[in-house]
Amino acid sequence: MSATANSEIKNDGLPLSRTLQVLVVEDSRADAELMLAVLKRAGYLLNFDIVSVPDEFEKCLRAKDYDIVLSDHNLLTWTGMDALEMLRGAGKETPFVVATATLGDEAAVEYIKRGAADYILKHRLERLPVVIGQTLREQAHRKQESSLQEKLLCAKREWELTFDTVPDAVIMVNGECRIRRANHAVTGLLGLPFSEIIGQHCYEVLNGIVRPIPGCLHEGWSTVAGRQPPTRDGHGTVLECSSTPVRDATGTLRGCVHVVRDVTARTEAERAIYESERKYRELVENTTYGIFQSTPEGQFLDVNPALVAMLGYDSKQEVLALNLVTDVYLRSADCEDMLRQWREEGSHSCEDLCWRQKGGGTVLVR
Numbered sequence: 001m002s003a004t005a006n007s008e009i010k011n012d013g014l015p016l017s018r019t020l021q022v023l024v025v026e027d028s029r030a031d032a033e034l035m036l037a038v039l040k041r042a043g044y045l046l047n048f049d050i051v052s053v054p055d056e057f058e059k060c061l062r063a064k065d066y067d068i069v070l071s072d073h074n075l076l077t078w079t080g081m082d083a084l085e086m087l088r089g090a091g092k093e094t095p096f097v098v099a100t101a102t103l104g105d106e107a108a109v110e111y112i113k114r115g116a117a118d119y120i121l122k123h124r125l126e127r128l129p130v131v132i133g134q135t136l137r138e139q140a141h142r143k144q145e146s147s148l149q150e151k152l153l154c155a156k157r158e159w160e161l162t163f164d165t166v167p168d169a170v171i172m173v174n175g176e177c178r179i180r181r182a183n184h185a186v187t188g189l190l191g192l193p194f195s196e197i198i199g200q201h202c203y204e205v206l207n208g209i210v211r212p213i214p215g216c217l218h219e220g221w222s223t224v225a226g227r228q229p230p231t232r233d234g235h236g237t238v239l240e241c242s243s244t245p246v247r248d249a250t251g252t253l254r255g256c257v258h259v260v261r262d263v264t265a266r267t268e269a270e271r272a273i274y275e276s277e278r279k280y281r282e283l284v285e286n287t288t289y290g291i292f293q294s295t296p297e298g299q300f301l302d303v304n305p306a307l308v309a310m311l312g313y314d315s316k317q318e319v320l321a322l323n324l325v326t327d328v329y330l331r332s333a334d335c336e337d338m339l340r341q342w343r344e345e346g347s348h349s350c351e352d353l354c355w356r357q358k359g360g361g362t363v364l365v366r
Helices: 029-041 054-063 080-089 105-113 122-165 184-190 202-207 264-286 305-310 316-320 324-328 332-345
Strands: 002-005 020-025 046-051 068-071 096-100 118-121 169-174 179-182 226-232 238-247 253-262 292-294 300-303 353-356 362-365
Touching: 020 029, 020 054, 029 046, 029 122, 046 054, 054 080, 068 080, 068 122, 080 096, 080 105, 096 122, 118 122, 122 184, 169 184, 169 202, 184 253, 300 316, 305 316, 324 332, 324 353
Parallel strands: 020 046, 020 068, 068 096, 096 118
Antiparallel strands: 002 046, 169 179, 169 253, 226 238, 238 253, 292 300, 353 362
């Protein structure tokens, strides 16, 4: 049986912002209506169902969700304990309150053990609104806690997923330089399982040594984050490590986060570039041909010793101060023709030209 009742009465501390969905398990119609009347007088807006047998109870549980279940203990063919078991068996976390004429201590304890929210004796129904209000507030608090825990769990899972998918190796160490946590990139970088990484000193794992590297970032933990020059581990891999101190709310140092990157390939490439540039520089510096770089406007950018000697100057700096068009070409038109041909064809043909030397002399160049 269903009914809806509204009231404008406000009872401080009771949740009256919406209609309360109540399922009453009671074989006495009069007792059920009395309990509902007490709640209405307290200001509750009610939408209720009254059932007396298990089949009706199960049907209601399948049909809708209730805010609270009010149940007698002694029913004709079953008990409130049976109703509580059926409620939990249906996967419902609905608060269950026992309202009965008599209830021994052992039965009361058993109800609470099985998950009942509270119980009340029928000769003290004036306390029912207080019990219902407290029960609903506790339920709301549990839902908030559950929601918060779920959010924290989701945030933790998201953080762990992010932590483990970062391509760089990330290592968290404590104040003794022992590794507290590492992401999957660390195992790939070092070729070691977590069991051989966690709990070990970072310098043992990263560098294969028994003492910290001199100048290690750990020695300067009292300062801000820093970057350590690349170092080789025990297998010849070049590692670049940046380090950030971790402090608690009081500013006390608790550990450090290392981000480690394998820069072996980059280091080898830089070395190859440096070696190539060195050889090129030696070639340019030692050749007997004059070599220079300039802008299209004639500003010298670089010259080799052979060109300095060819023009009769004593130093590279003197030549760099000259302008190719106005100070070096005897005829500026020759330089302009060369630049025009270069712009139009991407190159220019070899020809003999006159250049000025220091002191007023000339030199024939090709």
